[in-house]
Amino acid sequence: MSDKKRILSGIQPSGAMTIGNYLGALKNWVELQKTDEYECYYMLADLHTITVRQEAKDIRKNAMDLLALFIASGIDPEKSPIFFQSHVPAHVQLSWVLNCNTYMGELSRMTQYKDKSRKHADNINAGLFTYPVLMAADILLYQADLVPVGQDQKQHLEITRDIAQRFNNTYSETFKVPEAYIPKVGARVMSLQNPAQKMSKSDTNENGYILMLDSPDAVMRKIKRAVTDSGSEVKRGEGKEGIENLMSIYGAVTGKTMEEIENEFDGKGYGVFKPAVAEAVIEALRPIQEKYNDLMSNKDYLEKIYRSGAEIANLTARKTISKVYRKVGFIQP
Numbered sequence: 576m577s578d579k580k581r582i583l584s585g586i587q588p589s590g591a592m593t594i595g596n597y598l599g600a601l602k603n604w605v606e607l608q609k610t611d612e613y614e615c616y617y618m619l620a621d622l623h624t625i626t627v628r629q630e631a632k633d634i635r636k637n638a639m640d641l642l643a644l645f646i647a648s649g650i651d652p653e654k655s656p657i658f659f660q661s662h663v664p665a666h667v668q669l670s671w672v673l674n675c676n677t678y679m680g681e682l683s684r685m686t687q688y689k690d691k692s693r694k695h696a697d698n699i700n701a702g703l704f705t706y707p708v709l710m711a712a713d714i715l716l717y718q719a720d721l722v723p724v725g726q727d728q729k730q731h732l733e734i735t736r737d738i739a740q741r742f743n744n745t746y747s748e749t750f751k752v753p754e755a756y757i758p759k760v761g762a763r764v765m766s767l768q769n770p771a772q773k774m775s776k777s778d779t780n781e782n783g784y785i786l787m788l789d790s791p792d793a794v795m796r797k798i799k800r801a802v803t804d805s806g807s808e809v810k811r812g813e814g815k816e817g818i819e820n821l822m823s824i825y826g827a828v829t830g831k832t833m834e835e836i837e838n839e840f841d842g843k844g845y846g847v848f849k850p851a852v853a854e855a856v857i858e859a860l861r862p863i864q865e866k867y868n869d870l871m872s873n874k875d876y877l878e879k880i881y882r883s884g885a886e887i888a889n890l891t892a893r894k895t896i897s898k899v900y901r902k903v904g905f906i907q908p
């Protein structure tokens with residue numbers, strides 16, 4: 576086994592990906608992979624998607640789309656296994672054992688559960704409640720050292736650590752206790768219509784978000800309509816959250832710092848700045864969209880990728896689950 580630190584991360588294929596998903600997560604995964612310092616596992620968390628009711632055909636479409644977008648964004652499947660969570664039975668097996676080692680009380684404190692049960696009041700199912708336990712299983716199965724997550728998933732990582740420590744104390748050392756990995760330059764992309772809110776595809780106003788697969792025209796239109804202040808200076812500051820959000824998007828795609836951006840657009844105004852941001856985003860998305868289109872017309876290749884990803888993931892995950900079953904006292908089959 577390699578002595579590299581191990582990373583596991585996942586995204587739910589629950590709808591079209593925004594540039595927030597790309598700049599906040601995928602792009603960092605690609606960077607992490609490039610450093611060669613880590614052994615990375617990248618998972619498509621399809622089991623998690625059914626906590627909210629969806630059409631089977633949408634689940635299938637979103638899952639293949641996201642797989643293609645992973646690769647199109649630059650994740651190299653030769654280096655890191657990319658797999659569907661549902662292809663590795665140990666996720667469900669471990670999540671049962673962990674369910675029996677997690678308290679109702681700690682799960683009731685999860686803010687995502689509270690949010691989602693408010694949003695989907697007609698379907699507050701047990702899976703929505705135990706969602707964090709399945710996520711803990713995802714992570715602990717791979718003995719991951721680091722888990723790149725956004726701010727909204729930090730609480731789930733905390734509970735994962737608690738569950739791991741509790742299990743280790745009860746049954747002896749079994750799981751690596753993982754750390755959250757907050758990337759140094761993780762762009763937190765906000766809504767173009769309301770810069771106080773995270774950019775999200777569930778926004779009711781489609782001008783609030785840019786999808787990874789949006790056409791150049793759509794990108795230009797949405798950025799031109801982005802909410803700004805009544806001033807004209809491309810600068811950070813009080814009341815300039817809209818412009819600051821566009822600056823950080825521009826920075827994330829061009830690699831420029833905020834100072835460099837302020838200098839570049841000194842005295843130029845929003846009429847020059849906004850189209851420049853749009854052009855930069857369009858250029859960043861162009862190769863990804865081209866690669867995506869190629870991949871979607873090559874389903875055999877995609878199938879090969881997720882199969883071989885699952886094979887590797889299964890090997891690692893099986894080791895952990897058999898250890899766990901032995902420790903809790905199940906007779907070896």
Ligand code: TRP
Binds near residue numbers: 722724728
């Ligand atoms: N819950 C995560 C999200 O919605 C997705 C996820 C599932 C995940 N399992 C994971 C992320 C394991 C990191 C590690 O974003």
